[in-house]
Amino acid sequence: MSNIFIGDKEYFPGIGAIPFEGVDSDNPLAYKFYDANKRIGDKTMAEHLRFAVCYWHTFCAQGSDPFGTDTQIFAWNDAADEMSAARQKMDAAFELFTKLGVPYYCFHDRDIAPVGKSVAESEANLQEVIGWAKQRQQETGMKLLWGTANVFTDPRYMNGASTNPNFDVVTHAAAQVKAAIDATIELGGENYVFWGGREGYFSLLNSNTQLELENMARFLQAARDYARKRGFKGTFLIEPKPMEPTKHQYDFDAQTVIGFLRHHDLAGDFKLNIEANHATLAGHTFAHELQMCTDAGLLGSVDANRGDPQNGWDTDQFPTDIYDAVQGMMVILGDGGLTSGGLNFDAKVRRESVDMEDIFAGHIGGMDTFARGLEIAHNILNSSSYQANKVKRYESFASGDGAAFSAGNLSLEKMRDIAASKGEPVSISGKQEQYENLINQYMFK
Ligand code: XLS
Ligand code: NI
């Protein structure tokens, strides 16, 4: 095993480039299903899945929870000052990206650069760090899937960022978003994300929700206009989440966001970034949220993770449920696959997982889950009767009066006359059990 390191130190010693060894391998640090160059249909696994590692969970969070402090000790934090720590963290990050063999990464401004004492100082810190990132990207071939601004951690954002009742706070959010957009452009980022962490309310009694929503739209329009003026060609993404940290978040779920984007003339420039754990918090499935986006032509990207079936919060666990991944990938493939988006592991290892290799195991498991999910979904869509059955279920709209209705050419009165002349419709089975059995059959085929 050859040592791989970026900069002057190896942060994950004893771990080399993660190989593909197949399902019979007992090596925990090897891919069982993710074989980057294996062709699935007309693309390789790597091209289909476009995996990304996120900076915040993997290199910043250290296992603290509301009841306890950090459990994970990271060598890259051991530095004389914050900028040196940021530099070491970046070297550690690019080492991990390289060893995993992922093509993309994602960050918040505050993940990669320390906050300064003023707007100008924070901008300068970010600028400097972006210079290092650019160099590391050139050296390693890594690409930026998306950048974003953390406008929810700082106490000033406790009442919201773009939806804050105090305009002065809105301007600070603008300063951060402007700098994060600049950084994303500088690094060739393919998307720019808005997750509205505190864009919502805790109490209706003190909230003018109408004004807050209008302000949010104005803010997004201003951000778009600025980025386009600066030549950004990528996609803006809104990441829905129903709650946490606020009681009610405005970007509740996919359909809410789609309506909002269309209403404010943002659809097209903006698409959606669907996170599996946020889908379940909203009372939906991952596949449901993806489907609503593809129906609207607005699926942008994915935060691949999972929640815990018993817990009602964002546990951000690495995805391991292949059944779920299959159903997600069926929707994604049905939409023609990911284009500018990717599968970003917005996931963290458990607080009790304190070994450096655990971080690798989390990513390996997530990548294998989606690789296998991709293969199974591809087989279901291409080798089974699934698609034909679904088309058949709606065949009454393909010809005759049904087609005329679909084309908008049948009035209510005319439909009444058809009902009266044809009599009682035939009862047609939904055959849900057969669809479910088909998925299970292909899971193990
Ligand atoms: C939090 C969100 C966050 C976004 C980026 O729940 O998932 O991590 O992806 O701000
Ligand atoms: Ni996310």
Ligand code: NI
């Ligand atoms: Ni989340």
